[in-house]
Amino acid sequence: MFDAARPPEDLAxxxxxxxxxxxxxxxxxxxxxxxxxxxTRMNLVGASTLADFWRRHFLDSAQLLALAPPARRWADxxxxxGFPGLVLAILLRDAPGTEVHLVxxxxxxxxxxxxxxxxxxxxxxxxxxxxxDLPLAVDVVAARACAPLTRxxxxxxxxxxxxxxxxxxxxxxxxxxxxEARKSWRFTVAVHPSLSDPRGRILEITELAxxx
Numbered sequence: 001m002f003d004a005a006r007p008p009e010d011l012a013x014x015x016x017x018x019x020x021x022x023x024x025x026x027x028x029x030x031x032x033x034x035x036x037x038x039x040t041r042m043n044l045v046g047a048s049t050l051a052d053f054w055r056r057h058f059l060d061s062a063q064l065l066a067l068a069p070p071a072r073r074w075a076d077x078x079x080x081x082g083f084p085g086l087v088l089a090i091l092l093r094d095a096p097g098t099e100v101h102l103v104x105x106x107x108x109x110x111x112x113x114x115x116x117x118x119x120x121x122x123x124x125x126x127x128x129x130x131x132x133d134l135p136l137a138v139d140v141v142a143a144r145a146c147a148p149l150t151r152x153x154x155x156x157x158x159x160x161x162x163x164x165x166x167x168x169x170x171x172x173x174x175x176x177x178x179x180e181a182r183k184s185w186r187f188t189v190a191v192h193p194s195l196s197d198p199r200g201r202i203l204e205i206t207e208l209a210x211x212x
Contacts, residue, residue, distance in 0.1 A: 007054035014195065015054075018062045019091050027090045027120050028058050034119065035081060038112045044081035060196040061087035064142055064167050067192060067204060071139035072097040077131040077155050078146030079104045082113050084169070085142070089122040100124040101138065103131045131155035144169040149177040149203070153185050157208060166205035169194070174201045186211050 061084030076085030079102040089100040135158035194200030
C-alpha cells in the first residue's frame with residue numbers, strides 16, 4: 001500500500017496529463033486530510049477507501065475533464081463528500097469562468113463542502129437543495145454514487161437541457177442500469193472506460209427526454 005499523502009509516480013503522471021499542477025496536488029492532499037478528519041464524525045466515504053484516496057477519489061473525479069475539456073460550469077449532483085465537484089474545482093481553479101455547483105440535500109455534508117471550499121479558496125458554491133428542484137445553467141451535469149440511473153436522470157433533467165451533457169460515473173452494473181432507464185427515458189449515450197477502475201464506466205448522456 002502506498003502513502004496516501006503522495007500519489008505514486010505513475011498516478012501523478014496521469015493526473016498531470018489531466019491538468020493537475022503542483023498546487024492542485026497540494027490542494028488534493030489538503031482535501032484528503034480534511035476528508036479523513038471529517039470522516040471520523042460523519043459517514044462521507046468508506047473508511048477503507050481513504051488509503052487509496054488518489055485513485056479511488058481524486059483520479060476517479062479528475063478523469064471527467066478529459067471528456068469535456070472546454071467546460072467551465074459544472075453541476076455535481078448528490079455531491080456528498082465532494083466528488084467529483086471539489087476535485088474539478090481544484091483542477092479548474094485558474095481557468096477563467098470556472099463555476100462548480102455542489103448540490104447536496106444533507107445539511108451536515110454541506111457544512112463539510114463549504115469548509116473545504118473556504119479553506120482552499122475554490123471557485124465553487126454549495127446548494128443545500130434537492131437536485132430535481134434546482135435548474136442550473138451549466139455546461140456539464142456530473143454525478144458519482146448518487147442514485148440508480150433511472151432516478152439520477154430525473155434529478156439531472158432540470159439542468160440537463162439542450163447543449164448540456166451528463167457525465168455519470170458508474171460501476172459494473174451499468175448495462176442493467178441503462179436497460180432499466182430506457183423504460184422511462186429517451187437519451188443518447190456514449191459509454192467510456194474508467195481510468196480509475198477497470199470495472200467502472202462513464203456514461204456521457206445527451207438529448208434527454210421522457211419516454212412516451
